[in-house]
Amino acid sequence: MFDAAFHAAIGTVFQAVIDYPNIDPVWFTIPLPFVDFDLPIRWYSLSYIAGILLAWWYMLRLIQRPGAPIARRHADDLVTWLTLGVILGGRVGSILFYSPERYFGPDGSLLNMLKLWEGGMSFHGGAVGVAIAMFLYARKEKLNWLRLWDYVACTVPFGLFFGRLANFVNGELYGRPADVPWAMVFPGGGAEPRHPSQLYEAGLEGIALFVILWLLFWKTDARYKPGLLAGTFVGGYGVFRFFVEFFRMPDDNLGFLTFGMTMGQWLCVPMILLGAYLIFTANGRRQRIEPISGAHAQQ
Numbered sequence: 001m002f003d004a005a006f007h008a009a010i011g012t013v014f015q016a017v018i019d020y021p022n023i024d025p026v027w028f029t030i031p032l033p034f035v036d037f038d039l040p041i042r043w044y045s046l047s048y049i050a051g052i053l054l055a056w057w058y059m060l061r062l063i064q065r066p067g068a069p070i071a072r073r074h075a076d077d078l079v080t081w082l083t084l085g086v087i088l089g090g091r092v093g094s095i096l097f098y099s100p101e102r103y104f105g106p107d108g109s110l111l112n113m114l115k116l117w118e119g120g121m122s123f124h125g126g127a128v129g130v131a132i133a134m135f136l137y138a139r140k141e142k143l144n145w146l147r148l149w150d151y152v153a154c155t156v157p158f159g160l161f162f163g164r165l166a167n168f169v170n171g172e173l174y175g176r177p178a179d180v181p182w183a184m185v186f187p188g189g190g191a192e193p194r195h196p197s198q199l200y201e202a203g204l205e206g207i208a209l210f211v212i213l214w215l216l217f218w219k220t221d222a223r224y225k226p227g228l229l230a231g232t233f234v235g236g237y238g239v240f241r242f243f244v245e246f247f248r249m250p251d252d253n254l255g256f257l258t259f260g261m262t263m264g265q266w267l268c269v270p271m272i273l274l275g276a277y278l279i280f281t282a283n284g285r286r287q288r289i290e291p292i293s294g295a296h297a298q299q
Helices: 002-017 043-062 072-097 110-114 123-141 145-170 197-219 228-244 263-280
Strands: 026-031 038-042
Touching: 026 043, 038 043, 043 072, 043 145, 072 123, 072 145, 123 145, 123 228, 123 263, 145 197, 145 228, 197 228, 228 263
Parallel strands: none
Antiparallel strands: 026 038
16 A cells, blocks of 8 residues: 555656646747737747758758768758758658548648648658658759768657647647656646657667767778668667557548558658668678768769
Protein backbone atom coordinates (compact mmCIF):
# COMPACT_ATOMS: atom_id res chain seq x y z
CA MET A 1 0.00 0.00 0.00
CA PHE A 2 2.82 2.37 0.86
CA ASP A 3 4.51 1.48 -2.43
CA ALA A 4 1.38 2.32 -4.43
CA ALA A 5 0.94 5.61 -2.56
CA PHE A 6 4.61 6.49 -3.17
CA HIS A 7 4.33 5.91 -6.93
CA ALA A 8 1.08 7.88 -7.08
CA ALA A 9 2.74 10.79 -5.29
CA ILE A 10 5.75 10.70 -7.62
CA GLY A 11 3.43 10.61 -10.63
CA THR A 12 1.52 13.61 -9.31
CA VAL A 13 4.75 15.58 -8.82
CA PHE A 14 6.00 14.80 -12.32
CA GLN A 15 2.62 15.59 -13.85
CA ALA A 16 2.54 18.97 -12.11
CA VAL A 17 6.09 19.84 -13.15
CA ILE A 18 5.73 19.01 -16.85
CA ASP A 19 2.09 19.90 -17.45
CA TYR A 20 1.51 20.85 -21.08
CA PRO A 21 2.48 24.54 -21.27
CA ASN A 22 -0.13 25.72 -23.80
CA ILE A 23 2.29 28.05 -25.60
CA ASP A 24 0.64 30.36 -28.11
CA PRO A 25 1.65 29.12 -31.61
CA VAL A 26 1.88 32.80 -32.65
CA TRP A 27 4.87 34.58 -31.15
CA PHE A 28 3.69 38.06 -32.16
CA THR A 29 1.82 39.80 -34.97
CA ILE A 30 2.83 42.64 -37.27
CA PRO A 31 0.06 45.12 -38.17
CA LEU A 32 0.01 45.71 -41.92
CA PRO A 33 -0.73 49.22 -43.20
CA PHE A 34 -3.69 49.90 -45.50
CA VAL A 35 -5.27 46.48 -44.85
CA ASP A 36 -7.34 45.16 -41.97
CA PHE A 37 -4.97 42.28 -41.34
CA ASP A 38 -2.13 41.43 -38.98
CA LEU A 39 0.73 39.22 -40.14
CA PRO A 40 1.23 36.41 -37.58
CA ILE A 41 4.80 35.33 -36.82
CA ARG A 42 4.47 31.69 -35.83
CA TRP A 43 6.88 29.45 -33.98
CA TYR A 44 6.39 26.87 -36.73
CA SER A 45 7.75 29.25 -39.37
CA LEU A 46 10.57 30.36 -37.09
CA SER A 47 11.59 26.72 -36.58
CA TYR A 48 12.24 26.39 -40.31
CA ILE A 49 14.24 29.62 -40.37
CA ALA A 50 16.32 28.58 -37.34
CA GLY A 51 16.96 25.13 -38.79
CA ILE A 52 18.05 26.52 -42.17
CA LEU A 53 20.34 29.18 -40.70
CA LEU A 54 22.03 26.77 -38.29
CA ALA A 55 22.41 24.17 -41.04
CA TRP A 56 24.07 26.79 -43.25
CA TRP A 57 26.41 27.87 -40.44
CA TYR A 58 27.36 24.28 -39.68
CA MET A 59 27.95 23.48 -43.34
CA LEU A 60 30.49 26.30 -43.47
CA ARG A 61 32.26 24.65 -40.54
CA LEU A 62 32.23 21.24 -42.22
CA ILE A 63 33.72 22.39 -45.50
CA GLN A 64 36.72 23.87 -43.72
CA ARG A 65 37.98 20.36 -43.14
CA PRO A 66 40.43 18.95 -45.74
CA GLY A 67 38.89 17.26 -48.77
CA ALA A 68 35.59 19.15 -48.78
CA PRO A 69 33.51 18.39 -51.90
CA ILE A 70 32.27 21.97 -52.25
CA ALA A 71 33.52 25.54 -51.90
CA ARG A 72 31.96 28.40 -49.92
CA ARG A 73 30.12 29.65 -53.01
CA HIS A 74 28.44 26.24 -53.37
CA ALA A 75 27.36 26.22 -49.73
CA ASP A 76 25.78 29.65 -50.15
CA ASP A 77 23.91 28.57 -53.29
CA LEU A 78 22.74 25.35 -51.67
CA VAL A 79 20.75 27.24 -49.04
CA THR A 80 18.26 28.36 -51.69
CA TRP A 81 18.15 25.04 -53.52
CA LEU A 82 17.64 22.95 -50.39
CA THR A 83 15.10 25.35 -48.88
CA LEU A 84 12.98 24.96 -52.01
CA GLY A 85 13.47 21.20 -51.87
CA VAL A 86 12.33 21.05 -48.22
CA ILE A 87 9.24 23.20 -48.73
CA LEU A 88 8.07 21.79 -52.08
CA GLY A 89 8.94 18.19 -51.24
CA GLY A 90 7.50 18.41 -47.74
CA ARG A 91 4.26 19.88 -49.00
CA VAL A 92 3.84 17.44 -51.89
CA GLY A 93 4.71 14.53 -49.60
CA SER A 94 2.10 15.61 -47.07
CA ILE A 95 -0.51 15.83 -49.81
CA LEU A 96 0.26 12.46 -51.38
CA PHE A 97 1.01 10.42 -48.25
CA TYR A 98 -1.27 11.80 -45.55
CA SER A 99 -4.17 14.03 -46.60
CA PRO A 100 -4.99 14.06 -50.33
CA GLU A 101 -8.69 14.59 -49.50
CA ARG A 102 -7.85 18.01 -48.01
CA TYR A 103 -6.78 19.19 -51.45
CA PHE A 104 -8.58 17.00 -53.97
CA GLY A 105 -11.64 15.79 -52.02
CA PRO A 106 -15.20 17.14 -52.40
CA ASP A 107 -14.63 19.66 -49.60
CA GLY A 108 -10.96 20.25 -50.36
CA SER A 109 -9.20 23.10 -52.11
CA LEU A 110 -5.87 23.41 -53.90
CA LEU A 111 -5.47 26.76 -52.12
CA ASN A 112 -4.77 24.82 -48.92
CA MET A 113 -1.33 24.08 -50.37
CA LEU A 114 -0.39 27.69 -49.66
CA LYS A 115 -1.29 27.53 -45.96
CA LEU A 116 2.15 26.54 -44.70
CA TRP A 117 1.48 28.11 -41.31
CA GLU A 118 -1.11 25.40 -40.64
CA GLY A 119 1.50 22.65 -40.86
CA GLY A 120 1.01 19.81 -43.27
CA MET A 121 4.67 19.07 -44.02
CA SER A 122 6.00 15.55 -44.49
CA PHE A 123 9.60 14.81 -43.57
CA HIS A 124 9.73 11.91 -46.01
CA GLY A 125 8.52 14.18 -48.81
CA GLY A 126 10.99 16.86 -47.74
CA ALA A 127 13.82 14.31 -47.82
CA VAL A 128 12.93 13.37 -51.40
CA GLY A 129 12.72 17.06 -52.31
CA VAL A 130 16.17 17.72 -50.82
CA ALA A 131 17.64 14.70 -52.63
CA ILE A 132 16.26 15.93 -55.95
CA ALA A 133 17.51 19.48 -55.30
CA MET A 134 20.99 18.16 -54.45
CA PHE A 135 21.05 15.97 -57.55
CA LEU A 136 20.09 18.85 -59.83
CA TYR A 137 22.57 21.22 -58.20
CA ALA A 138 25.40 18.66 -58.28
CA ARG A 139 24.73 17.99 -61.94
CA LYS A 140 24.69 21.71 -62.71
CA GLU A 141 27.98 22.34 -60.88
CA LYS A 142 29.58 18.95 -61.80
CA LEU A 143 29.92 17.91 -58.15
CA ASN A 144 29.91 14.45 -56.57
CA TRP A 145 26.27 14.02 -55.55
CA LEU A 146 26.86 11.32 -52.94
CA ARG A 147 29.62 13.27 -51.18
CA LEU A 148 27.44 16.37 -51.25
CA TRP A 149 24.68 14.32 -49.62
CA ASP A 150 27.13 13.24 -46.89
CA TYR A 151 27.77 16.82 -45.88
CA VAL A 152 24.16 17.97 -46.11
CA ALA A 153 23.03 14.97 -44.02
CA CYS A 154 25.15 16.20 -41.11
CA THR A 155 23.20 19.47 -41.01
CA VAL A 156 19.63 18.16 -41.23
CA PRO A 157 19.17 17.30 -37.51
CA PHE A 158 19.03 21.03 -36.73
CA GLY A 159 15.83 21.37 -38.72
CA LEU A 160 14.37 18.16 -37.30
CA PHE A 161 14.99 19.30 -33.74
CA PHE A 162 13.37 22.71 -34.12
CA GLY A 163 10.57 21.33 -36.29
CA ARG A 164 9.56 18.79 -33.63
CA LEU A 165 9.65 21.47 -30.94
CA ALA A 166 7.31 23.53 -33.13
CA ASN A 167 4.98 20.53 -33.44
CA PHE A 168 4.95 20.39 -29.64
CA VAL A 169 4.12 24.09 -29.36
CA ASN A 170 1.30 23.62 -31.88
CA GLY A 171 -0.05 20.69 -29.85
CA GLU A 172 -0.02 18.50 -32.98
CA LEU A 173 1.37 15.04 -33.78
CA TYR A 174 0.92 14.06 -30.15
CA GLY A 175 1.31 10.54 -28.85
CA ARG A 176 -0.95 7.66 -27.93
CA PRO A 177 -2.68 7.45 -24.53
CA ALA A 178 -0.16 6.73 -21.78
CA ASP A 179 0.10 6.28 -18.03
CA VAL A 180 3.76 7.27 -17.72
CA PRO A 181 4.52 10.09 -15.23
CA TRP A 182 5.46 12.49 -18.02
CA ALA A 183 2.25 12.01 -20.04
CA MET A 184 0.45 15.22 -21.00
CA VAL A 185 -3.11 16.23 -21.84
CA PHE A 186 -2.96 17.96 -25.21
CA PRO A 187 -5.67 20.49 -26.14
CA GLY A 188 -6.76 18.56 -29.23
CA GLY A 189 -6.19 15.08 -27.84
CA GLY A 190 -9.15 14.71 -25.52
CA ALA A 191 -8.99 14.19 -21.76
CA GLU A 192 -6.53 11.28 -21.84
CA PRO A 193 -2.88 11.91 -20.94
CA ARG A 194 -0.65 11.11 -23.91
CA HIS A 195 2.98 10.54 -24.79
CA PRO A 196 4.71 13.83 -25.78
CA SER A 197 5.97 12.02 -28.88
CA GLN A 198 7.12 15.29 -30.47
CA LEU A 199 9.75 15.56 -27.72
CA TYR A 200 10.78 11.95 -28.25
CA GLU A 201 11.39 12.76 -31.91
CA ALA A 202 13.23 15.99 -31.09
CA GLY A 203 15.56 14.03 -28.83
CA LEU A 204 16.17 11.10 -31.18
CA GLU A 205 15.93 12.62 -34.68
CA GLY A 206 17.47 15.90 -33.61
CA ILE A 207 19.93 15.52 -30.74
CA ALA A 208 20.89 11.82 -30.91
CA LEU A 209 21.24 11.78 -34.70
CA PHE A 210 23.31 14.98 -34.64
CA VAL A 211 25.67 13.52 -32.02
CA ILE A 212 26.14 10.30 -34.03
CA LEU A 213 26.91 12.21 -37.23
CA TRP A 214 29.15 14.66 -35.36
CA LEU A 215 31.24 11.82 -33.96
CA LEU A 216 31.51 10.13 -37.36
CA PHE A 217 32.50 13.31 -39.18
CA TRP A 218 34.88 14.83 -36.65
CA LYS A 219 36.33 11.75 -34.96
CA THR A 220 36.64 9.25 -37.85
CA ASP A 221 37.47 9.22 -41.56
CA ALA A 222 33.82 8.73 -42.54
CA ARG A 223 33.88 11.73 -44.88
CA TYR A 224 36.36 9.84 -47.08
CA LYS A 225 33.84 7.04 -47.63
CA PRO A 226 31.11 8.43 -49.90
CA GLY A 227 27.67 7.45 -48.69
CA LEU A 228 28.59 6.51 -45.12
CA LEU A 229 27.35 9.72 -43.50
CA ALA A 230 24.30 9.89 -45.76
CA GLY A 231 23.49 6.26 -45.03
CA THR A 232 23.87 6.80 -41.29
CA PHE A 233 21.45 9.71 -41.44
CA VAL A 234 18.86 8.02 -43.66
CA GLY A 235 18.99 4.71 -41.82
CA GLY A 236 19.25 6.32 -38.40
CA TYR A 237 16.26 8.54 -39.02
CA GLY A 238 14.30 5.57 -40.31
CA VAL A 239 15.05 3.51 -37.20
CA PHE A 240 14.30 6.35 -34.77
CA ARG A 241 11.08 7.37 -36.51
CA PHE A 242 9.92 3.74 -36.82
CA PHE A 243 10.44 3.34 -33.06
CA VAL A 244 8.68 6.58 -32.07
CA GLU A 245 5.67 5.66 -34.22
CA PHE A 246 4.82 3.05 -31.56
CA PHE A 247 4.15 5.98 -29.21
CA ARG A 248 2.73 8.49 -31.70
CA MET A 249 -0.91 8.60 -32.75
CA PRO A 250 -1.44 7.58 -36.38
CA ASP A 251 -3.18 10.11 -38.61
CA ASP A 252 -6.96 10.11 -38.08
CA ASN A 253 -7.71 9.66 -41.78
CA LEU A 254 -5.30 6.75 -42.16
CA GLY A 255 -5.15 4.88 -38.86
CA PHE A 256 -3.23 1.62 -38.81
CA LEU A 257 -2.32 0.03 -42.13
CA THR A 258 -1.10 -3.44 -43.14
CA PHE A 259 0.46 -5.49 -40.29
CA GLY A 260 -0.73 -2.84 -37.84
CA MET A 261 1.93 -0.39 -39.02
CA THR A 262 1.39 3.33 -39.52
CA MET A 263 2.08 5.29 -42.69
CA GLY A 264 5.16 6.78 -41.02
CA GLN A 265 6.54 3.31 -40.34
CA TRP A 266 5.93 2.09 -43.88
CA LEU A 267 7.70 5.16 -45.27
CA CYS A 268 10.65 4.43 -42.98
CA VAL A 269 11.17 0.89 -44.30
CA PRO A 270 12.82 1.98 -47.59
CA MET A 271 14.87 4.54 -45.67
CA ILE A 272 16.24 1.84 -43.35
CA LEU A 273 17.06 -0.43 -46.29
CA LEU A 274 18.71 2.39 -48.27
CA GLY A 275 20.68 3.51 -45.24
CA ALA A 276 21.93 -0.03 -44.59
CA TYR A 277 23.00 -0.39 -48.23
CA LEU A 278 24.93 2.89 -48.21
CA ILE A 279 26.65 2.05 -44.93
CA PHE A 280 27.70 -1.49 -45.84
CA THR A 281 28.96 -0.51 -49.29
CA ALA A 282 30.78 2.66 -48.19
CA ASN A 283 34.18 0.96 -47.80
CA GLY A 284 34.07 -0.04 -51.45
CA ARG A 285 33.71 3.60 -52.44
CA ARG A 286 36.58 4.78 -50.26
CA GLN A 287 38.83 7.10 -52.21
CA ARG A 288 41.58 9.60 -51.81
CA ILE A 289 39.68 12.87 -51.58
CA GLU A 290 41.27 16.06 -52.76
CA PRO A 291 39.70 19.50 -52.30
CA ILE A 292 37.78 20.71 -55.32
CA SER A 293 39.37 23.47 -57.35
CA GLY A 294 39.18 26.81 -55.57
CA ALA A 295 37.61 25.39 -52.40
CA HIS A 296 40.09 26.87 -49.92
CA ALA A 297 40.43 30.11 -51.85
CA GLN A 298 36.72 30.79 -51.45
CA GLN A 299 36.31 29.79 -47.83
